[in-house]
Amino acid sequence: MAEYSISNLNKVVRGSKRATYDVETIHTILDDGFLCHIAYVYNHQAIVIPTAYARKGDKIYIHGSLKNRMMLSLLEAGTASISVTHLDGLVLARSAFHHSANYRSVNIFGTVKKVEDPIEKMEALKYVLNHMIPGHWDNVRQPNEKEFNATLVLEIHIETASAKIRAEGVVDDKDDYNSSIWAGVVPIKQVAYDPISDEQLPENTKIPEEVLRYVSKNKS
Amino acid sequence: MAEYSISNLNKVVRGSKRATYDVETIHTILDDGFLCHIAYVYNHQAIVIPTAYARKGDKIYIHGSLKNRMMLSLLEAGTASISVTHLDGLVLARSAFHHSANYRSVNIFGTVKKVEDPIEKMEALKYVLNHMIPGHWDNVRQPNEKEFNATLVLEIHIETASAKIRAEGVVDDKDDYNSSIWAGVVPIKQVAYDPISDEQLPENTKIPEEVLRYVSKNKS
Known part of the structure; x- marks a missing residue:
């Protein structure tokens, strides 16, 4: 079972029984979404933005306008943190304290670089579109030279990654099971x-x- | 119409016609969700984590274990960036380049502090639970002293904020309208x-x- 290496950055300390570094699990969670939240440092301040992405092997691809300040700052920062979260349910316990959520979540730390090679860049654009609707790239008009040149593609190489999964029912304190307070799970899906x-x-x-x-x- | 002030941090440069600083619009988008992505600087590195939140006026409340490393680092960082994103649809254009998404998204920059006052802290815990299921706090067993003391509540005061909304159909290049390539919107909802x-x-x-x-x- 291949695993991502554990560093100070991705080590899950709280709720570690829900954590995994298994590459396949992490890739599956990444492939189940196409919207990530990506954070980087800009002027000593963290900035987080939502964006579309694709995964290919150990690389995450994102794209945007050549003039996109966020993308340019991200490139300048050189490293990024990415979070992909799928919400699967609300866990409504008898006690306020044990309220929780069922979810599948991945956190990545990686290095950012610009994709310069034209063939690689076109491939990355294809990956991002196909990550949204598999196979749809071949149905549409592909980028012309002007569009291609106006697009910035960044590659984030996954250096460390971890996943957290909660997929169970309510867990309450022993004493609370004697109460008549309702408890249960409300499934959530996109x-x-x-x-x-x-x-x-x-x-x-x-x-x-x-x-x-x-x-x-x-x-x- | 009340607006958040515009700074270098929240000024929307790209797609500015979709941007707004209107307080009511921003609050409505925040109130339509309960999962945010929050980023902060830790060891010169940006870290982004998903977490539940509540909004009350110009404050965002989040909570976690007293021992939660992320929460403690966030408190130490002193400032945070928060993103809340609702995905409303996939915009599938005739051209790859004009593919987009319909969404409502808010970006916040704020200062972080610990909620120390016990009354304020209990109120914040109530807000977070009720932000998920309005009014549910009164149905459940409220935190006892041990649980209360083991919980860290952070308040993020909104210093600047902006919203971006895309809520329209496909916008393609003139020439592409003559093609026979299909285009349309796939509505998405949680x-x-x-x-x-x-x-x-x-x-x-x-x-x-x-x-x-x-x-x-x-x-x-």
């Missing part, structure tokens, strides 16, 4: 609904299989 | 499902109104 086609499409334009597959996989 | 009552409850324990109301309000 779902997709049927696509709303653009009004300006030619009549009978078919929704691509890849989009339909994504929606059916993520329906409520 | 939904709640019927509560799963704890198996160890006494028979006929009723699910509280507040929980049922939350679920019915957040159903798919």
Whole structure:
């Protein structure tokens, strides 16, 4: 079982029984989302922004405008912290203290660099789009030279990573089980609904299989 | 219309037409969620963690174990950046370049302090629980002295804040409208499902109104 190395940065101290450094678990959680929160240091201040991403091996790719201040500052910072969190449920205990959530969460620390090689850069753009809707890249018009040159692609190499997973019911204090206070779990899920086609499409334009597959996989 | 002041930290440069500093808009987006990503500087490195929160006026409250290294480092850092993001849809354009997402997102910069006053601290714990399920605090066993003392509550005073909202359809290049490539929006929503009552409850324990109301309000 391959594991990410444990450093001061990614070592999970609290709730460590829920922690894992297993590479496969971490990759699966990363592949289940496409929105991450990325933090970096700017003028001695931490800044966190939400952004789309893709994972390929031990690399995370993000993209943005060449003029995007956040992206440029992130590149200047050289290192970044990334969090991907999937909320799976509210854990409503008998006691306020034992309220919790079910979730799958990954924390990454990595080094940031600009993707310069044009072939690698185009591949990264493909990964990001396909990370949202698998296989959709081939359905759309790919970037022209102007668009390609206006886009900045950053690669964050995963140096250390950890995952935390909570996937269980209520855990209350012994004494509280005698009370008549209700307790339980409210499942939570991010779902997709049927696509709303653009009004300006030619009549009978078919929704691509890849989009339909994504929606059916993520329906409520 | 009250607005948060604009500084170098919260000024939205890219996509500024989607930006707002309106206090009411920002508060509404904050009140629509209960999971934030909070970043701070630790050993010259940015760290981002997901955590539950509540908003009351211009203050954000978070809580954790007294021994939580992240919470203690955050307190030591003294300032924090917070992001709250609601994903509302995937915007699938004809061109890869114009792919986007519909979302409501808030970014906050604030100063961190420990809530020392016991009355204020208990109130903050109530806010965090009620921010998840409005009114549920009164249904559960409230913290005893031991639990109360083992809990660290931090207050982040909002110094600057901005919101970005995208809530529209596909916007493609003129020329691409003549193509036969499909385009559209896939709506996305975080939904709640019927509560799963704890198996160890006494028979006929009723699910509280507040929980049922939350679920019915957040159903798919």
